[in-house]
Amino acid sequence: MISAVLCAAGRGERAGFAQNKVLRELYGMPVLSYAVSAFAAAADEILVACRAEDAERVRRLLSPYPHARAVPGGETRAQSVLHALREAKGEIVLVHDAARPYVTHKLVEDCIASVRAFGSGVCALPATDTTVLAKDGCIAAVPARGDVFTVQTPQGFLRSELLRAYEAMFAEGREAQFTDESGVYAAYVAPPHLFIGDRANKKLTFPEDFAPAERVGLGIDTHAFGEGDRIVLGGAVIPHTHGLTAHSDGDVLVHALMDALLSAAGLRDIGYYFPDTDARFAGANSMELLAEVMRLVRREGFAPCNASISVLAERPRLSPHIERMRQNVARALGLPLSAVGIAAGTNERLGYVGEGKGITCCASVLLRRTV
Numbered sequence: 001m002i003s004a005v006l007c008a009a010g011r012g013e014r015a016g017f018a019q020n021k022v023l024r025e026l027y028g029m030p031v032l033s034y035a036v037s038a039f040a041a042a043a044d045e046i047l048v049a050c051r052a053e054d055a056e057r058v059r060r061l062l063s064p065y066p067h068a069r070a071v072p073g074g075e076t077r078a079q080s081v082l083h084a085l086r087e088a089k090g091e092i093v094l095v096h097d098a099a100r101p102y103v104t105h106k107l108v109e110d111c112i113a114s115v116r117a118f119g120s121g122v123c124a125l126p127a128t129d130t131t132v133l134a135k136d137g138c139i140a141a142v143p144a145r146g147d148v149f150t151v152q153t154p155q156g157f158l159r160s161e162l163l164r165a166y167e168a169m170f171a172e173g174r175e176a177q178f179t180d181e182s183g184v185y186a187a188y189v190a191p192p193h194l195f196i197g198d199r200a201n202k203k204l205t206f207p208e209d210f211a212p213a214e215r216v217g218l219g220i221d222t223h224a225f226g227e228g229d230r231i232v233l234g235g236a237v238i239p240h241t242h243g244l245t246a247h248s249d250g251d252v253l254v255h256a257l258m259d260a261l262l263s264a265a266g267l268r269d270i271g272y273y274f275p276d277t278d279a280r281f282a283g284a285n286s287m288e289l290l291a292e293v294m295r296l297v298r299r300e301g302f303a304p305c306n307a308s309i310s311v312l313a314e315r316p317r318l319s320p321h322i323e324r325m326r327q328n329v330a331r332a333l334g335l336p337l338s339a340v341g342i343a344a345g346t347n348e349r350l351g352y353v354g355e356g357k358g359i360t361c362c363a364s365v366l367l368r369r370t371v
């Protein structure tokens with residue numbers, strides 16, 4: 001029999017929330033529900049250690065899972081785990097931070113397999129950065145990177161062994177020395193066995209961890225044809241019988257793209273940053289304005305993932321110029337060519353586009369959070 005213990009008795013102080021962070025919503029579902037659902041199939045019972053004031057809400061959340069129940073948490077994580085270990089019935093116990101919602105069925109299965117094979121299983125990631133030991137603000141030692149892992153949860157053990165270790169630790173008053181089960185087990189039972197975790201299985205700690213990491217943006221712009229012998233589209237100069245009427249160079253594609261980027265980053269539109277009443281922007285090269293927009297977007301902590309742009313124009317014929325536009329846009333956004341799509345079409349002679357009076361562009365971008 002397998003018991004899962006979910007630690008959910010925190011206060012969310014580091015995240016700066018008034019309520020327990022595992023009861024907050026993440027993409028429309030409480031954080032705690034993710035972990036419960038990941039363990040639901042593999043565990044015969046799920047014990048959620050929570051604070052008394054959260055118990056009613058936790059019980060409601062657990063109602064779809066008849067084998068899950070709330071148990072009283074302690075003042076510290078170690079006390080919560082000790083209480084839950086005493087209440088649990090399983091021969092194997094898996095302990096998990098409820099604030100790690102991205103735990104997968106595979107990690108749960110790997111954890112159980114490790115306990116069955118080795119008596120313990122601690123989810124850990126090989127270090128990708130160089131890690132150092134520091135003392136008084138200086139590097140004191142540099143462990144070989146291959147020896148360094150960061151430890152996550154779930155962590156699985158034989159319940160009798162982990163309970164014995166916890167009781168010994170409390171009897172000796174050493175609970176402040178350990179931050180998780182693996183340390184306690186290592187001190188009182190044996191070196192715990194590691195299994196490879198998942199980079200996505202991160203612990204939600206700070207407010208930004210609860211915000212979506214990706215943001216979509218949409219921008220649309222239209223310019224009318226007027227005097228001239230060329231148009232500028234996506235930074236490409238295209239000879240034509242007319243120009244596009246504008247305060248700047250009239251690059252309607254780049255204007256739509258800039259609005260998409262600004263709107264995805266939660267900023268104002270291009271009219272706000274580059275007003276057409278400002279003489280500085282007369283005849284402006286829109287690719288330079290795009291570089292300025294990219295600085296604003298980066299300053300907000302975002303970088304583009306991809307851009308998808310659609311141009312509606314009855315004329316001129318744009319297909320010979322599409323590749324050059326894609327290259328210009330990809331370079332400006334710091335993206336590979338494959339992350340920029342530009343489609344061009346006519347409007348079947350309908351409306352102002354169809355009558356050849358102007359060009360409309362529609363751009364969408366996806367931004368990812370970089371900080």
Ligand code: MG
Pocket residue numbers: 221222223246251252255
């Ligand atoms: Mg415009």
